[in-house]
Amino acid sequence: MQGKYHLMPINMTLLCLTACICQNLYAETGSTEPVLLPTLKIEATRTDTDWLQTPASVYRIDQNKNENNLGVNLSETLKGVPGLQLNNRENYAQDLQISMRGFGARSTFGVRGIRLYVDGIPATMPDGQGQTSNIDLSSLDHIEVLGGPFSSLYGNSSGGTILTTTKEGEGRDSIQLGYSRGSHNKGRADIVLQGGTDQANEPSYVISSSYFDTDGYREHSAAKKVLSNAKLTWDLDDGSKVNWIVNHVDINADDPQGLTRVQWKANPKQQVPFLKQFDVRKEINQTQTGLTWSKPINDQHEIYGMVYAGHREVTQYQSIPKGVASPDLGLDDNGNPQPSTSQMNPRHAGGVIDFSRDYYGTDLRWTGKDLLPNTRLTAGLAFDYMDENRQGYENFDANNQFGVKGNLRRDEKNTLWNLDPYLQASWSFLPNWTLDTGLRYSNVHYESKDAYFKAAEYSADQDNGDDSGKTDYDKVLPSAALTWKINDQLNAYASYAKGFETPTFTEMAYSKNDGMNFDLKPATSDNYELGLKSQNQLGNFTAAIFQSNTQDDIVSAGTENGRATYRNADKTLRKGLELSWNKNLWRDLTAQASYSFIDATFDSDISNTDPAKVVAKGNYIPGVAKNQAFVALAWQPETGFNAGLDVRYIDKLYVDDINSDAAPSYTLTSANVGYVWKNADWKVRTFARVDNLFDEDYVGSIIVNDGNGRFFEPADGVNWSAGLSLTKAF
Template sequence: MMRNMHASFAVKSAMLLITVCVCRSLYAEDDVAIQEDLPIIKVEATHTDTSYAKTPASVFRVNAPKQQDNIGVNLTEVVKGIPSLQLNNRENYAQDLQLSMRGFGARSTFGVRGIRLYVDGIPATMPDGQGQTSNIDLKSLDHLEVLTGPFSSLYGNSSGGTILATTKEGQGRDSVTMGYSGGSDQRSNSSIVLQGGAHAENEPAYVISSSYFDTDGYREHSAADKVLNNAKLTWNLSDGSKINWVTNYVKINADDPMGLTRALWEQNPKQAVSSAETYNTRKEIEQTQTGITWTKPLDDHNELYAMTYVGNRHVIQYQSIPKSTQANVNNAGGVIDFDRNYYGADFRWTGKELLPNTSISAGVALDAMDEDRKGYNNYDAAGNYGVKGTLRRNEDNTLWNIDPYLQASWQFLPTWRLDTGVRYSNVHYKSDDHYLSNGNDSGKTEYAKTLPSAALSWQIVPELLAYVSYAKGFETPTFTEMAYRTDGAAGFNFNLKPSSSDNYEVGLKSKNPWGYFTLAAFQSKTKNDIVSYATVNGRATYQNVDKTQRQGVEFSWNKNLWKDLKAQASYSYLDATFDSDFSSASGTVKKGTYIPGIAKNQAFARLAWQPQTGVFAGIEAHYMDKIYINDANSDAAPSYTVTAIDVGYKWKMQDWTINTYARVDNLFDRNYVGSVIVNDGNGRYFEPAEGRNWSAGLSITKQF
């Protein structure tokens, strides 16, 4: 009874916030709703060749702002107000952002799990399902598509949701843009972007972007610096084919302040635990990748698509594992050092109108990675901490998958359409142990699942679409999640099983004079869900839970209110619970307990004045419900509402464009927790968010 009363109060409070607050347009199609002469933008993520308002799925488009209004480093600056997307900034560049969709991915203590990420069609998620947002270049970003719900299963393993980022293509005259932004905590970001369109047939258009960011960090021991380079060449050939060649490089050096106990957070959210300084906890990341996409229309009815990529990722991480623990013969030490090569390809054929009112796509995706993983003590023979010591782990890990898939769309009546798909996802793991002093821990395993999906949509009237959809989901454990056993024994946890889910959604979409509305209700039932067992001294272990359930409601609205005044609002309610009893490091967990790391209610609103040139300004508010920290639900990060404002001016004078801005986040200096470390065995669950902070910047563009 009380639980229902609290839920009702939270829903009403969030809906009141939506009613009072309005915000800027998030979707490209808001302009289309009012100005029919504009071209209709088609959804890319679902391969259905439909507009956003006619796509039977929860898919949202986020355009890069035409005026810079933020420092341009984290995805949290751009992706805002997507219902049921929880994107938390840890204020810790050693661990990346914390990203989950409809509760999938919330278990991650670092990096991204359960969500597929792509940049220009090239995976930013490794073949084992672990991804990172750090290589998405906001300086050259054109737009993102966020796909939640059943349709995301078309992307195979670990696709509880999908984010597809697309960078700009060179166009028009050659130009150079130089920018600098700075702000609180000694943040600074310098960038240069060169771009230009093709000067002759079969010559490439180009965009070359480079930036350098550094900060002292909001908390003690949280300084970081980041180099990010991105280059994109585009050929539109005379035979109608199109080629994109993208190369990306990122290098990050970041201190890790780790989490705080509640008492330490309340005492001083800026502090780091003493062991962070003792062991000099930090991470060094260097990644280089390149890939090519090719699209070729054969005739009016047939098209070919191909993508291939290759990359290398090297990571060294220094952890705060006590010396006495590292002395255990089965312990892999306090330094993780791996060098990973990864590569893959995707080939697809699309046929349109081969049968009346149908579209069919068939393809196959191939991905592979090989990893040289080592572990070392985080101390040397002289007793110095924070240095690479004696070798404690040495293995070669390989993984590969070959996923065939088929997708079809059939307009079987003037207002009814059926979209179906099926993908056979299979993943093969192997580990060869070369550190044999504690036994041979080599092993291998493989997982496979057939993933069907279907969506039935009805265009009730031209302004209103209704749909219902279903899909089977599949998520394998990543190498990192398998790296350690819950019992402390050496070797991989090959007993960790993949999870499978049944995902249902019913939704409405409406584009009318009042704006663009989406409403969706969903339910996901998961078997063998991969959840956190415990995180001790920075090392996370995982286990399976027989059953979990996620269900909820999502709402979004956006509109051009008047001239350049734009508004956006969204709300989501997500009830995520364990659907069976199980045992964890917290003890026995009963059915009905909330899954930690997931907020039940979220709301966002923004109002912005955004002309092409001149003064621009915006105000936004974000509400996040409390988030439980462990399986026992013994404590929670409190709910919060934060507000931000920005203002700027954009000049355009002949060949010159100048953009200035200033921004204040957490305007009312709210002390809140940005994210939590689920089931932390040391009680350091809380990762504090930054207090009131500001940034300002200037960019100058010159055309030639």
């Protein structure tokens, strides 16, 4: 009864929307000739359909419409996607905060709960841990964002899926040189080489490399980043297509960490003085390569293959105090030695994280068309593997100097892998009705071998012990979507899927007892969506209502001194509404608007021995904005003057599970202008932009459930950037 109660108001909302839009469409088109509108092909759902016919919340963003910016962060391009919350924390040591319909909001670093792909190659590990740092905006072509039930087609941790595709070389050989500057000594230089081919079996190519550095908006937030990407494409005589991609990223970034509310209000640029001694920072080095191959065997059969491999190294210095040894603490009430604190506790893993990771995988699939009347079948197998050597060190030396690598405190070998078979079928069983179904067996296998053992100096009860262990998670994930083609310009759909999200190795790395947290369970969810899409003279319009009922949701159990721990919540509930609209108003003048309402709450109590820390049913899930809105207007001719203006509203963000405080809502306005000149051989592009035009004092992101109360990561005030690029064709 409870599920029906939640769905009833949403169903009424969709019925009203359907009636209003249908009435408008028939009034608009009843007395006019049909209008031919551009077809927008969608690849994310693997259904070979255009945007209008795809029974899912899916959006495509073209990079050539987002060039008037520095080109460093994905947040510069991914704007206005309903349901997608992307917080640029101006902290290059911790990546972006991304959530989709509330999934992934718990992450204090990296990306969780959302699958990321670059040219079909996963940027997410088998356990669901991902990063956006290797996405090269200089060579980016477009992005597809897939939300809702259809995301389960990608398996574990797919509360949403973001698929980026880089450009393929075309036309004459050319070289592009670019340089941009911005506030806080931001600087970025890039070079792009590209060229096409008219000959079969010869590759076209795009090779891109960039260097970025900044002093940072806050104290101790400087960063340097080198990113290179290369893509070779062969269109072969037999109709097959091969892409070979090589990518490398190198980042060195300081971490200013969070502030309390009082500290934020006093000076948003500061780093907490006590933390400066730790020199908190992160070093990242990653190289990967991949190959994709597609081949049509005949009109009915097509095969696809992808293989990839990579190596990633990370060293992170945290702000964990040295602590106090047992003898210094004396005895407890029972006459036993008090447990050591922080890194003096022999169970502690130290204040420096250092790991080296090798990963590889493959995805093979077959597609059959019209083997049965009006059907499309897909069968595939995805394999991913990760092998990690992880060490932990004290962040101090014998002279009590912090911010250096000291004695070894953790040494383990972690492996995880998945082998997921999947099936998809699309059947147009009536002229205006289509049924899409999917089935994936998602399974993830974890094993950790502890190689660090050390007896406690003062108490046998505090021995380091053996934290080795292994566990397996698996779930069958069915999905189904029914599409009704109301007319040539209007489609409605209903969909359902089972979702599955395992804890990541990083989330399992710590527990309240300092060892591996193998007690974490995977989260499972039931996801429902009703949607409506139209494409007509009034523009492209979407409306979707959704509900996700999650069991054993993985939520934060607190973050102290840079160490995040996690636990399971019995039940959580996410429901909401998404609207989007875009239209070419006149000539090269375009408009875009979107709105998201997400009601993300705990659907049961979470008990605690401290009554003040009990999470009550109905509390909001922290880090999720209840309301989001975006409006943009752009004049974008191919050459000449161009300009854009956009406004973004984000509702308040609760900082913890008990909703003790919240980062206030904010509205940001950005404006940009540019000019493009070109002839047969040369192209010159310039731009200038101002972000946070009205100097809003706001918090860009929060550190969910921070145990020290330093939840707030302040964002920049009014800031500028400008750049110039020259392209020469040969």
